[in-house]
Structures are given as structure tokens and as C-alpha cells.
Amino acid sequence: MFLLLKGGEVYTPKPIGKMDILTCNEKIIKIAENINPPDLPDVEVVDLSGYIIVPGFIDQHVHIAGGGGEGGPATRTPEINLTDLTRAGITTVVGLLGADGITRSMSALLAKARALEEEGLTAYIYTGAYELPTRTLTNSVRSDLVIIDKVLGTGEIAISDHRSAQPTMEDLTKLAAEARVGGLLGNKPGIVHLHVGDGVRGLTPIIDIVKKTEIPVTQFIPTHVNRIGHLFSQALEFLKMGGRIDLTSDIKPDENSKTALTPLNAVKKIIENNLPIENVTMSSDSNGSIPVFDENKKLIKVMVGSTLTLYRDLKEIIVKGILPLEQAIKIITENVAKILFLYPNKGYIKEDSDADFVILDNNLNISSVIARGKFMIKFNEIINKGMFEK
Secondary structure (H helix, E strand, O other): OEEEEEEEEEEOOOEEEEEEEEEEOOEEEEEEOOOOOOOOOOEEEEEOOOOEEEEOEEEEEEOOOOOEOOOOHHHEOOOOOHHHHHOOOEEEEEEOOOOOOOOOOHHHHHHHHHHHHHOOOEEEEEEOOOOOOOOOOOOOHHHHHHHOOOEEEEEEEEEOOOOOOOOOHHHHHHHHHHHHHHHHHHOOOOEEEEEEOOOOOOOHHHHHHHHHOOOOHHHEEEEOOOOOHHHHHHHHHHHHOOOOEEEEOOOOOEOOEOOOOOHHHHHHHHHHOOOOHHHEEEEOOEOOEEEEEOOOOOEEEEEEOOOHHHHHHHHHHHHOOOOOHHHHHHHHOHHHHHHOOOOOOOOOOOOOOEOOEEEEOOOOOEEEEEEOOEEEEEOOEEOOOOOOOO
16 A cells, blocks of 8 residues: 655656655655655555656557558557556556557547556547547547546547548638537547648648637647658747647658658757747657558558657657756656646656656666556566456
8 A cells, every 4th residue: 555665866857856755545645855664554665776766657649459450450450568558667648549440449449548547557548530520439529528537639630641531621620629629628638639641731731720710729739740851840830839749759760751850859959949848748659550651652561669669769868968857758747747637646746646657777777667656567577467468
């Protein structure tokens, strides 16, 4: 019931020095320079001297119930395992559907989120898939947001992509309005989480909506914006307008996209342009397929996205000196939590917040992961596995 973490260097993400943290029933109940173990049974005391404690990571774009399918039924990826997430330091995850809203269903996505909760994580979902009209649980994006606790917004809706439903400005405006009102009624963020392809239109459809309607710029979260140069240039303009953008880990230049930006180079350009890093997040797009198309949009190969790329690319930003730890870590903790209305329970270390932590060693490698007050990984040993991993 009680877990006492002793002597770790705590980043809330703000550095507050060496502290003890006492948790009980999934919550942080006390943070102080020295906490004596309570005189109660079942108190676990763990010495974290020499280690760094940061908030648990939040990945807002994971195909938890499987994804893919662009190369036919054999290319459908399987459901994610619990340890695929915990080994990456992810304690809160948002699941979603992608290109395949036919053989994948919203009910299966919701069930998988609930399964991950039973296994110890915190899980939410977006309602929808690439296409418009999009997939829902109650035949309405608005009612999904109001009625279903796990639904935070709609996504991933595809734009500027040959696999999208080629939505018009009117289509996207109506969807954003539905999500906005559903969010207001359900006390949810009601965001429209947008898959943005490498098409020439880029972010133009949503920029036009913001300029020509009453929908606020914060209603949209475009992701994959570092996938190609012209799209990232628009993303910088979107930030200037007060928007928020989501980078995707594991993106890098290759023969099919020579102007793609790694997360490190993307963050570097954001800083060079004096744009607010607090409006920037990063997600992994993991467990979905990574299809590679040639110049004629013919499928060449299919790979699977990994959760491990999320912190790997974040760590590179720190190690290369682009941002210090306390600022960089916000990109996958505090910034995401604020966008998703989960702050300060998630993405932040304070009394009364959820007891989600990632413990880093002196080389900034993940050593331990605690979700809802329980060790998932303890000093590199997996403590908890999913139902079918044992």
C-alpha cells in the first residue's frame, strides 16, 4: 500500500533537489527532504540515491489495439503488450485507430484501453479513424465525448494524405465543432488529433478553418509534422498562431523523404525561431505499421513502430545539449498532460498527483518505472507483465 522512494534527484519536471517521495493508493501523499517510514505494515522503502526521478511518460499516439493493413490482412499489426509500453517509460497512453477502421473497431480499442488499465497503466482513447464520416462508439463524436469516460477527443483523422477520405474544409469544420462541443459538455479536451501526410496541402485545411471560422487554433493537434520539410515550415507558422504541434519519434531523412526532420532537428529549429516549446509534444506512433511508398504511392515495404523510440529521441535532445532535462522532459510529460486535461494529476510530480514515475540512472537510461504507485520495472527487472506475456 505504501511506497517510500528515498534520496532521488527529483524533477517535477522542475528540479527540486534530492527528495523523498511517499505514495499510497496510487497517489503521492508527501514530498520532503527526509521522510521516515510510517509505522505501518506493508511499507516498501527503496533507496534511489544516485538516481533521477521524473514524471511518467505520456504517449498520446499508440495503436494499442493494432494498426496497419495497408498491404492487406497479413500486414495488420497485433495488439500491444503491457511491457512494450512500460519498457519505454510510458505510464499513460492514448490509443487510436488509423487507416483501417474496417477490420479494427472502436469497441475493441476501448476494450484494450480497459485491459491496460487492469494491468496497471492509465489508458485513454480517441474516437475515430482516418476516414470521414469517422468511426464512433455511439454514432456521434459529440456523444462519445460526453458519455464515454475514456474518450478524450477524435483522431487520428487523416488530411493531406493519399489514404485520407480527402475531407473538405466543411467536413473538418463540422467535425471540429462536434468535438469542441462534446469536449465542453464532457469536460474533456475535445481535440481533433490529425494525421498529416506529406501532401502539398499540409496544414492548409486547418489553418483556413482557424482563419475563417470561430473554431480556436487549440482545437487541433496535428501530428507527424516533422515528416517532410514543407509541412514542418507550416508547423512553425501554426505555432506562431498559438497552435500546438506533435512531433513523431523515429522520423529521419531517407531516400523517400530527404527533407524529413529528426525530433532533435525539429526542436532545434523551434528554439531558433523563438517559438514556445511548451506547445510542442512528441508521440511514438508505435505499434502501427510504417508503410513505405514510392513516388507513385505504391507500397514498397511495411515496418512496425516501436515505443522505445519515444524516449530514445527525447534523450538525444538532452544529451546533445539542445534542451536541458527539465525542459526536454516536458515534451513527453507536462506539455502532453496539459493538452489532454490530465495536468497536474499526470505529467507532474506533486503531492496529490498520481504516483507515476520514471527512474533514470546517471547515464539517463531508464532503470525503473512506477505506474499508479506500483513498480512495473524495478532496477531493469520487469516486475509486472501483461496477461498473455507470462
